[in-house]
Every structure is written in C-alpha cells, then in structure tokens.
Amino acid sequence: MEQNKTALVLGATGGIGSSIATALVRHGWHVSGMVRDTAKAQNQGPAQVHWVAGDAMERDDVIRAVAGATIVVHAVNPPNYMNWDKLVLPMIDNTIAAAKSAGGARIVLPGTIYNFDPKATPVISADSAQHPNSRKGQIRVALEQRLEQAAPEVPSLILRAGDFFGPGARASWFAQAMVSPGKPVRRIVDPARGSGHSWAYLPDLAEAFAQLVDNPTRLGRFERLQFEGYVDDSGKTMVEAIRNACGSRLRSYGFPWWLMRLAAPFASFPREAAELAPYWRYPVRLDNSRLVELIGREPRTPLNEAVKTSLIEMGCLPKPAMQLTGPVLA
Template sequence: MTGHVLVLGALGGVGQAVAEEFHRRGWQVSGLVRKGRAGELPDWVWPVEADLQDAEAVAKAASSPVDVVFDGLNAPYHRWAELARPLYAAALAIAERLGALHLFPGSVYGFGEGMPDRLTPDISFAPTSEKGRIRVDIERSFAEAARDGRVRTVILRAGDFFGPTISGQSWLSAFIATRARQGVIRSPGPTDVPHAWAYLPDLARAFVELAGQRDRLGAFEVFHFEGHTASIADIAAAAGVAYRRPMRVRRVPGLVFTLIGLIDPVVRASREMAYLWRVPHRLIDRRLETVTGPLVATPLEKALASIRV
C-alpha cells in the first residue's frame, strides 16, 4: 500500500533518508520547508512552504490528502528544554489537521542510566536526564492524543543514527570515525560496551513498511528497531574492513568533553547523556517483523563505508 507522505524536517538528515525511501517505493512525497528553501528539495518532493506552527496553512499548502506525516523534526541539542516540546506538539497538530498517521522516530533516552541491557517495548521509562524526561513527556502527549481519538501515532524507537544523509550530525561521523581514513577510531567511553545504532537507510525502510501496513495498526503503537548493536571495538573492526586498513582505538577522556563544553554549548548539552557509552544496551522487538515482514540489515562494514568522514 502506498499513498501520500508529508515529511517534516525534509532537509534534515533523518527526513532526507526517509523521504528518499518513500519515493523509491512509489509514494507521493511532500516536504515541509521554511519559505524560500523549496529550491533545496529534490525535484520529486512537492514543496510545502508554510509555518510549522500553523497547521491550517500546512494543510492548505499540501494541496492533496495526506495519508502519513513523518516527524523528522529535531531541536538543536543545546536548546531541547526550550524548543523540543512545542516542536513536536506542532507536528502532532499538523497530523491531526490532516487526519494522517503520525510516524515518529523514538530514542532510548527515556529508559535512563539504570536501563537493562535488553530493551523491549514493554520496559518502563525511568529517565535520569533532562532530555530523557522531555522525551517521556513528548511520547506521553502522543499517547494521550491517541486515547482521545485525535491522532494515531506509531513510534519506532532506535539507537544512535548514522548514515550518508546525516554525516555531520551523528556521533559516528562527527567524532568517532572522523579519522578513520588515517586508521584511528576515537572512543567517547569504554571500548567494549554494546551500544545501539540505527543505519538510516535501514531505519527508513522499516518506517515505509509500517506506513504501508497502516490499516493494521492501532491508535498508538511502539516498536523497537534492532539495527546494529556494536561496541567501539566492533566499530573499529568493521571500519578496518570498510577502509582496508588496521584501526587504532583512541579513548578520549571525559574531562576533554567537559573542557570543550565550557565553550561549546552542544558538547556541554551532550554530557548528561554520556552514560550511554558506559551502560550496555540493545533494542529488541520480535513483533516488528510480524507487521513489516523481514527487515534486512546492511552489514556494518558496508554501512560505515557509506558515511562521509
């Protein structure tokens, strides 16, 4: 089943990857952009130039019925406390006005530092960070809207994003693998801790499959995208294959991030999430493929070779 998808954040790394997969699978794709930025979209994306906060204007600019709204929005990391809740409330209002299914990429933030190493969709939230508490609030607002019969939401929770469309904004391409071509992998924590990762083209395929099964889904659904579970040592081994050279792992002490954070607000904002490099975790969900069908993961070494470093 195909249809018409409106991608919010269509010029962002996540939005681009998802829009490309919807297009490849034969969907009509529209992208919400700020006024004056329509020319930056591919020619197969219908530009929706409207104010994110004006759901009526967005619906009018979409020009035809929309079946699915993909929420690829993201607040600047250091301004989450200020911007995240209103940003996602606006996305929910757009989906409600359009009468469309709302697709949302979730994160592991809400589970907190005490999370178990196997994260299934039935695990309760126990946030230990401000960003985690904000994420929990946002997902709770989606559930409430679904219970009230206003908007259907499907959350697909995933680990750290990486891929060719998000190169400068992911931990892998912005920090860990920036010197991979020189044979160096940098580690923000212990090198042997399993960590959840989501290669964006694979994640995008899962979202498209869920959208295609929208008639089978309930008012509020949560799935976990297993993606790759890999320690920094695993990343180094895969990078060695991808770049055809041995890799040396260099551990960067936490003090370095603290000092950089004195002048860089984004690095400073990331410090509360540093536990994700110390606490082993993987996403598990056997139900997802009963809805989507088999999901094939891109081998880690091939995925790493696709990112720009």
C-alpha cells in the first residue's frame, strides 16, 4: 500500500519549520503550511508549500488545516518567543487534538537540549533523566510529556538537536550573538565558557526528519531520538569556521555573561540568557545511535561549507558570482 505523503507544518516560515518543509517537498511530500498571513508566506516562505490561514492557538483552525495529513510538524513558537508559559502548552494541546481528529496523524517535534541539566547529563539519550534548570526547559519537559501521554493513539517523533544555525535560523546564538545579520563580519562574539558545544545545521537536521518520516513503519508510536550534529570539542571550532568562511583572522570577544546576570531581573533576554549559561559551560553530546539505526549515516554537511552558506544567507558575506555553464559565444 502506497504511503500517503501529506504533511501539515506549523511554523513553516520559521527557521526549522521552513527547513523541514523544504526537505519534505524534496522527498515528494505534499506540504501545507498554516500561517496567520498567507500573502506574506507566499512571498517569503519555502516554495511549493500550500499555505492555509490559521492560528496555532485556535484549535478549530488546526483541526481544519490537518485534514488529510499523515504527519503534523509542530515547529511553531510564540510570536517573538514571548509568553512561553501561557502559549506553548495550549498550542501542543491543539496539535494533539488535531492529530487525533485526523485519525492519528504523527506529530513531529524538533526537540531541544534545554530539557536537561548539562552539568549532570554530559551525554543525552532517549532514556536520560529530564531535570531542567530553566523555565523554558521545564515547559519543554511538560510538552514532551503530553506527547508521550497521547501515544499510542497519537504517535509522535521527537528529534532533539543542539543549537541551530543555518538558513533562516534567526533566533539562534549563531545569528543573535556570534555575528550580526546583514552586516560584514568584523568580529566574532564567542559565548563559549568551556570546552564543548553541540550545533545542528538546519538543512542536515531537516533531511534527517524527512528520512525518518519516509519510512514510518520502522518508527515506534513514541520515538525520542537525538541528532548529534557538530560537536565542538574545543569550544573554538565554530569560531575558526567563521574565520575560515570570511578568509580573515577576525578577533573574537567573549560574550558578556556578567552583564546578563546583572540585567536578568529587569529584562527578558538577559534573564533567559543567564538561565542558559550552563549549556555553554558544560559540554553536552547527543547520542544518535537510534537515529543511525533507523536511517543510516546522519546527514552531515562539512562544517566550513555549512558556516559559509549560513553567512551568505544572512547577508554577512557576498553571494558568489553566477557561473556560466555553457560555452561563451564571441
């Protein structure tokens, strides 16, 4: 029996949602994206996605959009990442209800490392105890618990990864701290506070998602997998990759963690940054053995190539000149 390759992507205009939608289209899926502004999505979102109007906070909108789909990619976040405590869990509840209404569509969730205490969990596997030390981490734990409780009636797939970078990854340490989008790289801000950090290049992560859902019969009703990505063992590999992409020995400066601690009581970004500081002090590695068992070798673009592509897409490096592929006529 031929697989029904129809997907709904919530958050298809965001970094990871857009990357997954693009990968699914490349793998032959019919992809719909639910957004509040369809006109904007048609101009800025990934190509070959059918856009439907709706709000992830409105259950009826999600139920209507998911009709006929076999997977629902839950890559949606609160606008501007605000009001997490009020919006994240109601949104996943709506997605679960919609998946159930579609006869048990599989929910696909990009997971994070913030569910764990990095000091106590140097290697994250499917069975690692989740004891977060941040408010966002606590919410992410509750979100995953809801998916586990919904199985087996509603199957789900969680693929956890380190910090994102790549085309479209605007809300990331790479794009918001290390370099400045739209500007030539003059210096590098280095958040590292010790050795080791895990990174995930969005096109590689999205390709892993697509390969997994292409073969659903191998997946359990509740799968919690880890994407290893790039492990920066020294804490300086990403800095060197940016230098290589720019072709310059750019100076690097430490991220002002001390300022985040001082400003934490007064503003949301410093407060969240201060909570996430331990993930830059203690190295965390993701155990991808189950992922490799399911799809074989993990997708892995060479780091220097991935970083250069990311910087070009961000407007930090000029786009390469168009290359002529045919003969030049005199």
